[in-house]
Amino acid sequence: MNIAEIRAQFPILHQEINGHPLVYLDSAATSQKPRAVIEAVKKYYEWDNANVHRGVHTLGARATEAYEQARIKVAQFINAKSENEIVFTRGTTTAINLVASSYARANLKPGDEIVITPMEHHSNLIPWQMAAQATGAVLKYIPLQPDGTISLADVEATITPATKMISITYISNVLGVINPIKEIAAIAHRNGAKICVDGAQSTPHIPVDVQALNVDFYALSGHKMCAPTGIGALYGKKALLESMEPIEFGGEMIDFVELQSSTFKEAPWKFEGGTPIISGAVGLAAAIDFLNEIGMENIAKHDRQLSNYAMDRLSEVDDVIIYGPRNDRGGLITFNLSDVHPHDLSTVLDAEGVAIRAGHHCCQPLMRWLKASATARASFYLYNTEADVDAFIRALHTAKEYFGHAVG
Amino acid sequence: MQLDDLYRRVIMDHYKKPHNQGQMEDGSVSVDLNNPTCGDRISLQLRVVENVVTNAKFSGEGCSISMSSASMMTDAIKGKSLQEALALADGFSRLMRGEAVEFEYEDIEALSGVNKFPARIKCATLAWNALKKSVLQLNPEAASSYGSGSNDN
Ligand SMILES: Cc1ncc(COP(=O)(O)O)c(C=O)c1O
Numbered sequence: 001m002n003i004a005e006i007r008a009q010f011p012i013l014h015q016e017i018n019g020h021p022l023v024y025l026d027s028a029a030t031s032q033k034p035r036a037v038i039e040a041v042k043k044y045y046e047w048d049n050a051n052v053h054r055g056v057h058t059l060g061a062r063a064t065e066a067y068e069q070a071r072i073k074v075a076q077f078i079n080a081k082s083e084n085e086i087v088f089t090r091g092t093t094t095a096i097n098l099v100a101s102s103y104a105r106a107n108l109k110p111g112d113e114i115v116i117t118p119m120e121h122h123s124n125l126i127p128w129q130m131a132a133q134a135t136g137a138v139l140k141y142i143p144l145q146p147d148g149t150i151s152l153a154d155v156e157a158t159i160t161p162a163t164k165m166i167s168i169t170y171i172s173n174v175l176g177v178i179n180p181i182k183e184i185a186a187i188a189h190r191n192g193a194k195i196c197v198d199g200a201q202s203t204p205h206i207p208v209d210v211q212a213l214n215v216d217f218y219a220l221s222g223h224k225m226c227a228p229t230g231i232g233a234l235y236g237k238k239a240l241l242e243s244m245e246p247i248e249f250g251g252e253m254i255d256f257v258e259l260q261s262s263t264f265k266e267a268p269w270k271f272e273g274g275t276p277i278i279s280g281a282v283g284l285a286a287a288i289d290f291l292n293e294i295g296m297e298n299i300a301k302h303d304r305q306l307s308n309y310a311m312d313r314l315s316e317v318d319d320v321i322i323y324g325p326r327n328d329r330g331g332l333i334t335f336n337l338s339d340v341h342p343h344d345l346s347t348v349l350d351a352e353g354v355a356i357r358a359g360h361h362c363c364q365p366l367m368r369w370l371k372a373s374a375t376a377r378a379s380f381y382l383y384n385t386e387a388d389v390d391a392f393i394r395a396l397h398t399a400k401e402y403f404g405h406a407v408g
Numbered sequence: 409m410q411l412d413d414l415y416r417r418v419i420m421d422h423y424k425k426p427h428n429q430g431q432m433e434d435g436s437v438s439v440d441l442n443n444p445t446c447g448d449r450i451s452l453q454l455r456v457v458e459n460v461v462t463n464a465k466f467s468g469e470g471c472s473i474s475m476s477s478a479s480m481m482t483d484a485i486k487g488k489s490l491q492e493a494l495a496l497a498d499g500f501s502r503l504m505r506g507e508a509v510e511f512e513y514e515d516i517e518a519l520s521g522v523n524k525f526p527a528r529i530k531c532a533t534l535a536w537n538a539l540k541k542s543v544l545q546l547n548p549e550a551a552s553s554y555g556s557g558s559n560d561n
Contacts, residue, residue: 341470341471341472342471343446343448343470343471343472343473343474343528343531344415344471344472344473347411347414347525347527347528348411351411358446359445359446359447360446360447364447367447373447373448373449373469373470374446374447374448374469374471402411402415
């Protein structure tokens with residue numbers, strides 16, 4: 001993997017921020033976009049743009065072809081059995097909401113259990129709270145170990161025959177924890193429950209095989225994997241998607257419309273009411289080609305090495321608190337510098353050209369568990385280098401000096 | 409970007425040793441406000457006697473900007489009528505929009521630099537929004553005369 005060549009393909013990285021070269025360490029929030037993706041979207045608008053599944057004309061056929069080809073790309077990327085198991089959505093949030101609003105509400109009754117964990121992003125937490133409130137189901141949490149991981153013994157203890165749904169993130173956007181999805185799926189199925197996986201952080205960073213994991217639903221966001229914002233996908237096993245009712249009604253998703261009632265298309269199209277984000281799907285397909293060319297195994301290895309390097313360097317800095325496990329983690333590190341609030345830290349780092357995230361990362365229950373009102377997070381992707389980590393550590397020292405001085 | 413414009417000495421002094429931190433037994437109103445995008449949180453208590461703020465206390469968590477702003481705000485409104493307190497909040501909003509505004513309690517002017525850091529304006533206004541909400545609860549009419557019921561960001 002030649003990082004210099006990869007970096008050359010990301011136009012945005014080659015700029016100065018406040019007089020310093022940009023060091024972008026916020027890819028867990030959203031990734032930057034390679035030229036191939038930007039060009040694919042541009043080409044779509046300059047040559048192929050039309051509405052899908054409607055016109056008979058050439059452009060309509062080309063747009064539809066591009067949109068459906070993107071569905072095939074996504075299916076192959078996560079090894080779904082068929083492209084008909086891929087519903088295009090706005091992102092992970094919309095994908096999980098679809099499962100919670102359609103599947104869960106139709107299949108849960110009072111006394112049933114939904115199981116999640118305290119490390120979930122709000123988008124994999126609030127939809128389940130709402131589903132529980134609407135159906136009378138109970139929302140249960142698998143407890144976290146002191147290092148933020150979960151143990152399979154606790155998974156076994158939490159999931160019972162009353163559990164109908166477990167929804168869990170593959171990689172935590174705060175702790176970097178990589179959850180043992182395959183093992184959890186087996187426990188869920190043994191108890192007759194379905195498993196839904198939040199793949200927002202895993203899909204961009206590690207090879208994903210939904211059949212090998214044997215998950216029932218899997219949600220992903222394009223924008224975290226080099227694609228544009230506004231496009232994502234829900235994978236669902238064919239029989240499950242077929243059994244589900246749409247939650248949005250209108251154009252594109254119908255079969256016959258009568259005055260009093262209508263019939264709908266088959267899955268996945270019945271879930272895609274209205275004109276979809278066609279350019280987004282085109283961009284997502286280009287992003288998948290781009291990632292495949294580099295190889296997901298290579299990307300995973302690179303992220304891991306960089307995160308280990310950053311962990312070593314960060315551990316050398318005095319007064320740093322690091323959250324989450326030390327090993328076997330995704331490419332991000334959440335931390336705090338004692339006596340410097342993460343907002344202040346982020347502002348000082350920004351003055352040095354270093355972009356990190358500060359705040360609660362859409363994980364308020366997890367922040368409470370960590371006993372931190374806010375944290376800072378540096379996250380890495382295929383275009384980051386050890387030099388980026390070095391610049392980050394230098395900026396941390398500057399922040400320490402600045403605040404030591406300013407406060408002292 | 410001039411960090412020193414943002415982190416002025418007075419601000420850091422208030423951050424390190426906040427004034428009016430804590431709680432009171434005899435408060436007339438208490439408002440909790442948070443900034444959902446970043447997790448900053450303030451709990452503001454006012455004691456108001458005959459339309460005058462006789463005491464103000466706050467507790468909360470946040471960055472140097474939000475906590476120093478709360479410290480200064482609670483200093484500035486003591487002894488003021490609810491209308492005067494709202495006028496101060498209004499002045500603070502204008503300060504955040506980049507207008508030159510003078511305050512009797514001069515420390516507040518040190519926060520003018522926040523204007524150049526748009527991402528941080530929400531930190532500075534949190535305490536002032538809690539103040540507006542408190543006044544609104546105590547005296548809706550006082551608030552409507554300033555049209556200050558809404559939150560500035
Ligand atoms: C773990 C995790 N889940 C879900 C989401 C939500 O993704 P989106 O905002 O793209 O719907 C994110 C992104 O912020 C995330 O990190």
